[in-house]
Amino acid sequence: MTLFLILAFIAVLSAFGVVFNKNVVHSALALLVNFSILAVFYFMLNAQFLGIAQILVYAGAIVVLFLFVVMLLGADLGEQVTSWITWQNGFFVVLGLILITVIGSAVREFPVLGARGDLSQEAVADFGQTQVIARALFTEYIVPFQLVAVLLSVGVVGVVWLAQHQRQQKFRKVVAVLDGSWAEETRDEGINVHRVNWLQHQSIFDFDWVEIMQATDEDVEHFAMQVGNDTDDWRGSRYRQMPCLVSPDCKLSENTMRILQELFGEVRIARSLGGES
Amino acid sequence: MIGEVPLSFYLLLSAILFSIGAGGVLIRRNVIIVLMCIEMMMNAVNLTFIAFSRYLDSATGQIFVFMIMAVAAVEVAIGLALLVEINRHKPGVNVNDINSLKG
Numbered sequence A: 001m002t003l004f005l006i007l008a009f010i011a012v013l014s015a016f017g018v019v020f021n022k023n024v025v026h027s028a029l030a031l032l033v034n035f036s037i038l039a040v041f042y043f044m045l046n047a048q049f050l051g052i053a054q055i056l057v058y059a060g061a062i063v064v065l066f067l068f069v070v071m072l073l074g075a076d077l078g079e080q081v082t083s084w085i086t087w088q089n090g091f092f093v094v095l096g097l098i099l100i101t102v103i104g105s106a107v108r109e110f111p112v113l114g115a116r117g118d119l120s121q122e123a124v125a126d127f128g129q130t131q132v133i134a135r136a137l138f139t140e141y142i143v144p145f146q147l148v149a150v151l152l153s154v155g156v157v158g159v160v161w162l163a164q165h166q167r168q169q170k171f172r173k174v175v176a177v178l179d180g181s182w183a184e185e186t187r188d189e190g191i192n193v194h195r196v197n198w199l200q201h202q203s204i205f206d207f208d209w210v211e212i213m214q215a216t217d218e219d220v221e222h223f224a225m226q227v228g229n230d231t232d233d234w235r236g237s238r239y240r241q242m243p244c245l246v247s248p249d250c251k252l253s254e255n256t257m258r259i260l261q262e263l264f265g266e267v268r269i270a271r272s273l274g275g276e277s
Numbered sequence B: 001m002i003g004e005v006p007l008s009f010y011l012l013l014s015a016i017l018f019s020i021g022a023g024g025v026l027i028r029r030n031v032i033i034v035l036m037c038i039e040m041m042m043n044a045v046n047l048t049f050i051a052f053s054r055y056l057d058s059a060t061g062q063i064f065v066f067m068i069m070a071v072a073a074v075e076v077a078i079g080l081a082l083l084v085e086i087n088r089h090k091p092g093v094n095v096n097d098i099n100s101l102k103g
Helices: A002-019 A025-045 A048-073 A087-103 A121-127 A127-136 A142-170 A219-229 A232-241 A253-264 B007-027 B031-055 B060-089
Strands: A174-181 A185-189 A193-197 A208-212 A242-246 A266-269
Touching: A002 A025, A002 B007, A002 B031, A025 A048, A025 B031, A048 A127, A048 B031, A048 B060, A087 B007, A127 A142, A127 B060, A142 B060, A174 A219, A219 A253, A219 B060, A242 A253, A253 A266, B007 B031
Parallel strands: A174 A193, A174 A208, A208 A242, A242 A266
Antiparallel strands: A185 A193
């Protein structure tokens, strides 16, 4: 009984720790404590198989997954909590108290129901507890068990698809366009080519090639200056291999053309990639 | 009685953990913490199942918990994958900012 009360206290404390921690990593660690305490409760309730499964699945896999995501996204991305005491939070606490009252009022010592299942002391002593679970799982509950397998497969395929989908999107080409005749900022050609008008965007972004359709020397020089001052290493290494298309209609001075030739790998007088020159 | 701890103690503890989880979902605006609170609520339900399984000497409760664990693992994997995906389009994990399906 004392052990139960101590563990219950730690469990509730760690549950509060998950909710009221400004650092996401600390929340994840509090969650780990909470899961582990629940595993101990499972052992106390004679459910050894699920106690081990709890430690493996929750404490092992899920908390690690949370920590991975926190590391991937950065722990500082969360909400900026200035104070916990707000009207909104007070309202939520009241809602929580109402919920606990409603659930708690249903809790009482139930009289021993007549029906006794297959986990009786004799069966457990005879086979051991895990065998009883396994027998139920592989005979009576075989269909749900198979469905869980299907669910896990769908989950794996879904997650892989999400990652794959992103990789395809990454190969979409982005083109920096300098065209004064455009009213809009971006134009899509199917799903493969995405054109962004730098004249309206006015700042540097990741692009795969440049098209100068209708721009003054001043605009081009301004653009070239931004590209030249770009401190991003990855982009900086790509500019030298990048084609730069200049429309024949666009009358640029020789000085401007020389600046472009210094910046980009290849400056072509053309309307489109591989088109007329 | 379960051993020396009455069943109602386990049920009350489970109710408390569930309510804390539900309150956390409402109070916090960080998607990762919201997912953690949902996991905590599922665990509270699992505790109820196992307490009743012990009390009724039935394996069914434990089978239920087994299924819930599998569903929870899939749920958190897909939820976090979606979160990472959303993050590439729009940095930040605040649920108030994630209000548009259009990237």
